[in-house]
Amino acid sequence: MQQERKYTTLYSSLLVSPFAIAAAFVVSFIMNRAALPSVAVFLFALAVVGLTARVWGLFALRNIKVSLVCERTVIPAGETAEITYTVENNKLLPLTWMEICQDLPANGCMSPDAGFSLHTYAEDEAEAEGKSAVFRKRILFLPGFGSVSWDTVWSAERRGVYEVSKLSLRSGDGFGLSRSVRDTSAENRVFIVWPKIIPVKTEPFFRNLWQGGAGRRGYVEDITVLRGLRDYLPSDPWKRIDRRMTARSDELMVRQFETILPSTVHFVFDAASFSGLSEDNNELEDCISILASLILELHALSIKCGLSLPAGPDFPSVDISPEDTSADAADIINSLAAFNADAAFCGFDEDLIESLSQTVGQLWLIAYSGSRLTCAALADKLETSGFRALCFEAADPGPLSGRPLLPVRELKKDGIK
Numbered sequence: 001m002q003q004e005r006k007y008t009t010l011y012s013s014l015l016v017s018p019f020a021i022a023a024a025f026v027v028s029f030i031m032n033r034a035a036l037p038s039v040a041v042f043l044f045a046l047a048v049v050g051l052t053a054r055v056w057g058l059f060a061l062r063n064i065k066v067s068l069v070c071e072r073t074v075i076p077a078g079e080t081a082e083i084t085y086t087v088e089n090n091k092l093l094p095l096t097w098m099e100i101c102q103d104l105p106a107n108g109c110m111s112p113d114a115g116f117s118l119h120t121y122a123e124d125e126a127e128a129e130g131k132s133a134v135f136r137k138r139i140l141f142l143p144g145f146g147s148v149s150w151d152t153v154w155s156a157e158r159r160g161v162y163e164v165s166k167l168s169l170r171s172g173d174g175f176g177l178s179r180s181v182r183d184t185s186a187e188n189r190v191f192i193v194w195p196k197i198i199p200v201k202t203e204p205f206f207r208n209l210w211q212g213g214a215g216r217r218g219y220v221e222d223i224t225v226l227r228g229l230r231d232y233l234p235s236d237p238w239k240r241i242d243r244r245m246t247a248r249s250d251e252l253m254v255r256q257f258e259t260i261l262p263s264t265v266h267f268v269f270d271a272a273s274f275s276g277l278s279e280d281n282n283e284l285e286d287c288i289s290i291l292a293s294l295i296l297e298l299h300a301l302s303i304k305c306g307l308s309l310p311a312g313p314d315f316p317s318v319d320i321s322p323e324d325t326s327a328d329a330a331d332i333i334n335s336l337a338a339f340n341a342d343a344a345f346c347g348f349d350e351d352l353i354e355s356l357s358q359t360v361g362q363l364w365l366i367a368y369s370g371s372r373l374t375c376a377a378l379a380d381k382l383e384t385s386g387f388r389a390l391c392f393e394a395a396d397p398g399p400l401s402g403r404p405l406l407p408v409r410e411l412k413k414d415g416i417k
Helices: 018-033 037-059 123-129 243-249 282-300 329-338 350-357 376-381
Strands: 009-012 064-070 074-076 080-089 098-103 110-112 117-120 133-139 147-156 160-172 178-194 219-231 253-262 264-269 304-309 318-320 362-367 388-391 405-407
Touching: 018 037, 037 160, 037 178, 064 160, 064 178, 074 147, 080 098, 133 147, 147 178, 160 329, 178 329, 243 253, 264 282, 264 350, 282 304, 282 329, 304 329, 304 350, 318 329, 350 362, 350 376
Parallel strands: 074 178, 264 304, 264 362, 362 388, 388 405
Antiparallel strands: 009 178, 064 080, 080 147, 098 133, 098 160, 110 147, 117 133, 160 178, 219 253, 304 318
């Protein structure tokens, strides 16, 4: 892996190499002593141009500052974000040309609509740079102590994390004889592309509770179903006060709602069950999009969610408990955005999940189908907890036969493809 260039690296033609410049000065002096003034003047001029080009190229990128400003760094897939780039030349020496090169995102999660173009390196340059292509922006001229700004619209193509920690700058002299390269900090901008957020149904999560569920795992009130009124207690929040009835009775009255929603929901995502289905793995990405949308909808209903993701060869499993006060819905979806599903295998913390299954309101196991389940041992451990299953192919229950199975596609609202 290529190390960051903290200082300017000069790439020059032979005409501006130290040996060529010194040789031109020496031969010019000799030609002048040999009574060949025209040759001496030509070589001297050539040496001066070479020296000027070398010094110009060496100092071209000194005191250059590049900044990025973006209103948001979390972008759902399918949406866009505008990034403002500003280049400041904080020295007297002008820039006749400059290129700004920005690394490509690892999984192609973002792409520029304008302002940058895709530049592919030649084979030898790609080997030296340690990358095959970059996004490139060209600036033709930047005067001394001047600045230039432009806006670039970036499209969020698919979920992922795009870290812009540095930009590679290229410039040189006005004669085109020298070129310098320098890496500059980009204030470590991290852009998180969420899975595509779509309208989803949450009713299936509450259906069994409407039929009378147990209460040992706790429930929260559904503020859409009013049960009645009661006298105010010191522990009641002020927003529960019914102002109209209080005005009529001259006594503080608070609203009571039906308690039909689970207080917590935990999802266990068997991503490995989706492996090898198709080249682009649309089924997996569609399932992740629905899961992220569900978490946001449940969070809007004041239901705390948790998530367990399997481990991979180079990363540990992810376990976010619904009771973790330091994590919210955004943190869970950020984990989904960064999750490398292609490298995932059945590597859950089974003891932790088994413990959570005894305390959460609902626990859902998500897989492509029962027959492709890769965490059958975990499912056996959860047998007594009454977990439910979300399957992309619910018609193939496999070892999940007899469990409540819900097709993932049924969670999409009508008209959403």
